[in-house]
Amino acid sequence: MGNEIALFRSFISKKGLRNTPEREEIIKEIFSSHDHFDVDELYLRLRQKGSRVSKASIYRNIPLIMESCLIREVWHEDGHMHYEHIYGHGHHCHLRCIQCGKVIEFVDQDLFEIEKRLGTKYDFEILEHRLDVIGYCSECRQHAAAAGDRS
Amino acid sequence: MGNEIALFRSFISKKGLRNTPEREEIIKEIFSSHDHFDVDELYLRLRQKGSRVSKASIYRNIPLIMESCLIREVWHEDGHMHYEHIYGHGHHCHLRCIQCGKVIEFVDQDLFEIEKRLGTKYDFEILEHRLDVIGYCSECRQHAAAAGDRS
DNA sequence: ATTATTGTTGAAACTAAATTGCAATAGGAG
DNA sequence: CTCCTATTGCAATTTAGTTTCAACAATAAT
Structure with missing residues (x-):
């Protein structure tokens, strides 16, 4: 546990993109809970911890995190998508x-x-x-x- | 085939709701193809056949048709939900x-x-x-x- | 280290899916 | 036929998600 961050870092680097504190905060927050999550919830959790990450950044990064196979869409309900982290979980x-x-x-x-x-x-x-x-x-x-x- | 309409009619009646030509047009159109569909596509198909059914009516009726187990949500993609009809199909x-x-x-x-x-x-x-x-x-x-x- | 390049950010504007308010219409029970 | 009220179309609204843009900052080049 904990090396999701390292994995995502190297994924980002390999793609020629940049590692930013915002990306790290998002990944960390996602993996800080074992539950499913949605964008709004993740945003609130981050805010509550004092992070200044914007929703736009979350929306912008989710496709990347999915591409890196750390999370995936699970179902669309109540008008928005729900995700889960899958690293170390296998096919759930x-x-x-x-x-x-x-x-x-x-x-x-x-x-x-x-x-x-x-x-x-x-x-x-x-x-x-x-x-x-x-x-x-x-x-x-x-x-x-x-x-x-x-x- | 073709008695999806009858089934839906009786479902509507049992719920104390009303059978309207709009509802019939929608059901008929859904079952007139074997493919998956989304709201916009269904709306265009209806329009093309001269129907005057509004999108609002489609949106309002889809939950009912799902409740009657004639259709179901299959996935959310490209920003909107996709459906399939399931009557007579079993669990696809x-x-x-x-x-x-x-x-x-x-x-x-x-x-x-x-x-x-x-x-x-x-x-x-x-x-x-x-x-x-x-x-x-x-x-x-x-x-x-x-x-x-x-x- | 300093600088240049260019990807990333937050905020706000925007887009499009889905919902809702409303006045007019029309099922269907009696 | 009459009445009650569910349903409709339209337009306005809401909201998830995207995009624009200027400021910023991560990395590579110098």
Whole structure:
């Protein structure tokens, strides 16, 4: 842990771009939590810590951080994109409760099999897969049952 | 085929809402093609056929059509959401070329196994799954190789 | 070290997707 | 047919995300 910064630095250098304190602050903040994030939230977290990074910079840097494979888009909800950091996480997939928003991450080996099979079948060079499984978590189901809403 | 309209009508009635020609035009147009669609495209297709349905109506009705399980969001790209109709399609997953945008749809039985396993393991009531497999199609790979871009 | 080059920044203006307010219209129950 | 109110089109609004621009600063060249 902690060498996401080094990785991103070298990624930036290799591209002939410049390492700036703003970029470092953004990367650090992203990896300072294990949760998913969105731009607004990240911006507020940075502000709260006294950073003066602007939203424009966050928006400008996210595509770069994605290109460096440190984060990725996970879903678009409530009118904006949500991201997660993936360095050291492998291919994470999500089990999401549609009601309370709880997210459980998992990696499933069988998915790599499916991925491989599809690649061969359709002659694709696969880069990644994203599986989103959506439903009701046990808690929300209990509440709903208690309220007599659904079966 | 063709009874998506009937299904939607009864869905609307059951909710105590009203069946209008606009709603019918929208549903018909969505199901008149087998492709994915977005709001703008759908709007233009309708206009081209002489319909006077407004974009606001499309935006207002999409949540209802999703609730009726006739369509669903598939991905957010180029600044807007993309949808697909799912009635009669089962759970479709996508293999997408990141370069040319080609989409291959597939259903994989093993995913239902994974889904079931996850449901049991985490005590979730699963509603659906979405698998997006992303990579380069054979054509784009050939072009890239010819251009000497990537391996 | 100093300077020159040019990528990056914050702030504000802008663009486009999606939502909403409103007056007119029209389903559909009675 | 009549009434109630959901729905519509249009236009205004909101908001995520992008772009412009002048000031700044990271790096390379000197």
